[in-house]
Structures are given as C-alpha cells and as structure tokens.
Amino acid sequence: MKIAILPGDGIGPEIMAEAVRVLRALDLPGVELHDGLVGAAAWRVHGHPLPPETLALMHACDAILFGAVGDPACDGLERHLRPEQAVLGMRKELGLFANLRPAKVFPGLEAHSSLRPEVAGAIDLMIVRELNGDVYFGEKGMRTTSDGQREGYDIMSYNESEVRRIAHVAFRTALGRSGRLCSVDKANVLETSQLWRDVMIEVAADYPDVTLEHMYVDNAAMQLVRAPGKFDTIVTGNLFGDILSDQASMCVGSIGLLASASLGAEQTAFGTKGAYEPIHGSAPDIAGKGLANPVAMILSAAMMLRHSFGLEAEAARIEAAVASALNAGARGADLGGNMGTVAIGNAVLAAL
Amino acid sequence: MKIAILPGDGIGPEIMAEAVRVLRALDLPGVELHDGLVGAAAWRVHGHPLPPETLALMHACDAILFGAVGDPACDGLERHLRPEQAVLGMRKELGLFANLRPAKVFPGLEAHSSLRPEVAGAIDLMIVRELNGDVYFGEKGMRTTSDGQREGYDIMSYNESEVRRIAHVAFRTALGRSGRLCSVDKANVLETSQLWRDVMIEVAADYPDVTLEHMYVDNAAMQLVRAPGKFDTIVTGNLFGDILSDQASMCVGSIGLLASASLGAEQTAFGTKGAYEPIHGSAPDIAGKGLANPVAMILSAAMMLRHSFGLEAEAARIEAAVASALNAGARGADLGGNMGTVAIGNAVLAAL
Numbered sequence A, B: 001m002k003i004a005i006l007p008g009d010g011i012g013p014e015i016m017a018e019a020v021r022v023l024r025a026l027d028l029p030g031v032e033l034h035d036g037l038v039g040a041a042a043w044r045v046h047g048h049p050l051p052p053e054t055l056a057l058m059h060a061c062d063a064i065l066f067g068a069v070g071d072p073a074c075d076g077l078e079r080h081l082r083p084e085q086a087v088l089g090m091r092k093e094l095g096l097f098a099n100l101r102p103a104k105v106f107p108g109l110e111a112h113s114s115l116r117p118e119v120a121g122a123i124d125l126m127i128v129r130e131l132n133g134d135v136y137f138g139e140k141g142m143r144t145t146s147d148g149q150r151e152g153y154d155i156m157s158y159n160e161s162e163v164r165r166i167a168h169v170a171f172r173t174a175l176g177r178s179g180r181l182c183s184v185d186k187a188n189v190l191e192t193s194q195l196w197r198d199v200m201i202e203v204a205a206d207y208p209d210v211t212l213e214h215m216y217v218d219n220a221a222m223q224l225v226r227a228p229g230k231f232d233t234i235v236t237g238n239l240f241g242d243i244l245s246d247q248a249s250m251c252v253g254s255i256g257l258l259a260s261a262s263l264g265a266e267q268t269a270f271g272t273k274g275a276y277e278p279i280h281g282s283a284p285d286i287a288g289k290g291l292a293n294p295v296a297m298i299l300s301a302a303m304m305l306r307h308s309f310g311l312e313a314e315a316a317r318i319e320a321a322v323a324s325a326l327n328a329g330a331r332g333a334d335l336g337g338n339m340g341t342v343a344i345g346n347a348v349l350a351a352l
C-alpha cells in the first residue's frame, strides 16, 4: 500500500504532518509513505508545479494524500506555472473524474455556522462533482474579433461517456445513502446541460431504488441556503460543483473541517486509486504559525483508507476520534478556540 | 412615458395587478400602460413565447414591467418555444446588458432568513450581472464525437467592449454606494475570466475613488454564506451572476421581496430604457390562488421609476411604503403571515 505524501504549500506541510501521525498511529501493515513536491514547493525546486518526478510518483502509488497548493509568490507567473495548475494537472493526468465532497455538521458545532443552528444541524449531504470535463478542460484561448478587440473564450462540453461514468458513481453513492439523488444543471440555457440531463435519465433506469430529481443551478444555490438539510446526494458538473461544494462546505461552519476524495477508474490491488485533499486552500496568511486546523487533512486520510484501501473500520475509527476530539473542545481559531495544529492532532490521537 | 405591462404566467398576472394599482395611485402625469403577452401566455395565443407583437411593443415603450414566465404545460416543448426563452430573447433583442439585483434585509425580517439574524441583518449589497454575453449567448449545440457519441457544447466568451460597458455600470454603481467593488470570476481556470479581470483593472483607472477587489467564484459563494454583510457592490458575468444573485437573494429571507432592473445603452426622453422584474419565478403551484407576495413586483415598479423615468422621489416613496407595510405586519405565507396578494397590495397602498 504505497501512499504519495504531497504536502504542497502554505499550511500544507503543517496539517500533513498531523495526518501522517494519525496514519502511523494506526500501525497498518504494509503501508509505505513516499514524499513528493507539488505546487509552489515543486516549482521552486523543479521550475514546474507538477514536475515529471511528482507525476511518476503519483502513478507509482496506490493513493495520494494531497495537502494544499498556492503561494502569493507565484501570482505573477504565467497561468500554467501557477501552483493551482498542479491540482488540475493531477486530476486530468490520473483520470480522477469523480470528486466526492461530504458536508455534515459535527455535533456540537452547529453554532459555528452562519446559518441558524437548526438549519445547519440538519446538513448531511454528499456532492459528487465531475472533475475531468466541462469548461475546465475544453479548448480555450484569447482571439481577436473582426473589429480588432481581444476576446477570451472557453469551450464547455460533455460527451455521453463522461456523463455516464459520473452518473454511475453518483447513483451508487445515493444507493449507499438515502436513495435520493439531485442532479444539478442549467438545461434551460446550456446544451451541455441538456445532454447531462438526458444521460442522467438514461442511467437512472439501472437504479430503480434511487429517486432522481433535477434542479437548475441557480435554484440549487438558493435551496442550499434555504434548506440545505433537504439534500442528500447531489451530482453536478465540474464548474457548478466547484461553486456549490464550496457554498455547502461553508454552511457547516468552517472549511477547516471538510475532506474530499478524487477517484478515477483505475483499480489497484487494494481499491480505487484516488487523491485525497482538504476542501480548503493553502492559507498563506497563517502558514508556518502552527495555527491551521488539521481536521480536514486528517479526515482526507480517513477517506483514503475507505476508498483506496477498503479499510472501512479504520476510516470510521479516525472519523470517530475526530468527532470526539471536536466535541471535547479541540478547536482552533477557526472555531473560536485557541488550540494549534499540533495540539488538535494530539487530541485526535488521544481519542483514537 | 409608455410602459409595457407584461404579466406573463403563473402568479405573474396577480402580482402585476398590485404593481399597477400602486403605479396608478401615484397619479403620474403622462403615464401610459400598454398590455402585452409574454411566456406561455403568448405561446398559447401566438405560438411563440416572445412573438413579434410583443417585441414591437417592447421596442415602442420607454420601459417594460415584466411579471414572470414559466408554465409546466410547456415542459415538453422544444427549448426555443419554452416560456423562459422570452426572458433571454428580450434581454438580447433590446440589448439589456446590465442586470441590477439589490439584496437587503427589510428591518424586522431578519428572523426569516435561514442565516443567523446578525448575519442576515448586515446584508446590503448590489449585484451587477452582465446579461448579454457569456456561455448564455455563445454558439451551442450537439455534435457527434469521432467515436460516435453525442457531445453537448456551449462556447463561453467575452470581448473587451462587452466587459468594459458592464464595468462602467458597476463602477458607477459602487460610486453611488460605499465605493467598494468586488469583481467575481474564475481567472485561475478560464480565459474568459482572465480577459474580464484585465478589463476590470483597466477601467478601474477611470474611477480612483472606487476600491476594486477580485474574488474567485467558488470563494464568493462561500463568503456569501459566511459574511454576506462584507459585500457592497459585486460585478460578475452572466452565468456566475445567475447563481450568486439567487444565492444572495435567498439570504434575505424570501425571494418574494426582491426586484431587478435590466438596463441597456438606449436612452429615452426620460432615462435609461429597461425591463423590471421580480427575481422569483412564476410559481405555478400557487398561481391563481391569490397567495403570491406582490412586493418584488411592486419594488420592480419602483426601480423602473428610478432608472427609466428619473423619478427618484416617487421610487423612494414606494420603497418606504413597502418597508412600512412589511414592518407593520403585512406578510404572506412566504413570511409566515396569512395575508394574500390583494391584502398586501392594500397595505402598501395605505402606507403610500
């Protein structure tokens, strides 16, 4: 069980250290951790945020634990050299097309959401975001119009098989939850969304036990404020998923708490190959101060054990330890507490 | 002062009747109201949601008061015949490129937001949404890939002059408010957004008194939940504006309260030609029952007086009457009250 450890930039190394401590504490036989560079950290050494060395490591491992990328020092670089491009490159190069983003309020933390406690407390949803298509990866560029103006363009597109594979992931996810799936699109305006909707309906025939509903993205953004507790599983494209999953994650109070899995079609000897990362970014403003909340990173490691290594019991053990540490007051500045990164890591380890 | 009155579908006619009563009560000299059909109502009579008769009326008038369109009976129709297409057609045909969507909590209504009262109470923002470009109006279609699959595509694009004209509207709007403008894009992924950002920065040079900030759309969706009170004026493209403005409007408690203006470059003898409509839709489930909240429609009429007729005092008078009626308890089912459409209209008229 080879795991690539890619801390990245900003608070990445600090929170990764805690996730690694938790993994080591489980003392899982056969686990090998392989360190690599990504983001600005890789650019400094190799001149590229996702150098061939790192890609080779990603390919050689069974799973990737990914911290965060982004560094203000790179703001002036050409776009393809900026740290965030490493995330996009990894997703595309490894064919990680399914992004799972759970959002659930931890017991006792309802008061930290800007939503009223009874609204926040009801949130327990999973966003299944497509991650390899849409306007992210279509042809794009800058051209000159006939009257000599600059015009930027980006082609949004999805084909049937791209939608079908994410549909299957979403229907299976819904089946393992409440059996309710909400597909979000903008089919009243976009052809891409019309195809998305058509294929969702086709795939639904294979899952008679799942109830499929369709919602326009503007309405979904509204309902996620009004009554987020009404959603269970949401499936949507890359762009809408980017927006809605960040919106949903903020509803639970702190983005320092939420993990994500990015899965592809590749199966290893242990499970589905995937990359696991917190929803939050590299937070350069608090980097190096020992203040970052490591919970999202630790929970990403739990998702890895579940999806890439079939270790459900161990994943659940980490999640329970996090919940009990949080409930016992292990909170950093993001949750009005005063514990630092290592202290929160210690609390989780103690509860393990 | 010719006003096209287009009630549309569902609750449209009911709420329009109240807005018209309010307008009539002001007894403005020289006002002419001209009725027309739009949406499913037009499709039933003329076979098209935006027939030539209606377009001609729109062109002939100085402003358009637009109810709502959408009817489940049209769900099976080809997309270009569906009621919502009338909205898109009107915006494009009349060159209404600037959509102003204010979101502010009325005093006393904080408790109706799903946000905590202190978070909701701080909301007072204006979204300036571009309305004539983006992925809405680029080339789109369904094609077959080389391996025989269906593929939907939509071209997203903006050219310099499209961004520049909405930038000027946004900077002027910010100048009339707090002087803070937040431009929302996804420049880490989209070329369209890169151009958007570049042009915003260019135009900023003309407005030294406005502070321009840039935010990625995923972060904006997050911040609109976390601390919506921190925003003042937001400017963004057609697609992101669709999503964020609906999200913001739900933050204030009920979408039955919010109006919008869609303005173009055309100046009439009285002001800027524009269309005015509630943010909400045609609500077929409560249509014909006298239950709909007419406030958004009445406030749309106020925006019309302000922007298309330069009647600031009269606009403010309507807005004050609405605020005082709401504060005195004039509330329908959407706000936990039991007043119907006409009763709320009466309360506003009484407060006028």
Ligand SMILES: CC(C)[C@H](C(=O)O)[C@@H](O)C(=O)O
Pocket (backbone or CB within 6 Å): A084, A087, A088, A242, B188, B189, B218
């Ligand atoms: C960094 C950025 C390109 C990325 C995205 O838009 O997908 C991020 O926002 C995310 O959601 O993982």
Ligand SMILES: CC(C)[C@H](C(=O)O)[C@@H](O)C(=O)O
Pocket (backbone or CB within 6 Å): A188, A189, A218, B084, B087, B088, B242
């Ligand atoms: C009806 C629909 C096409 C429209 C849009 O997406 O612009 C609506 O959602 C709006 O915001 O006015």
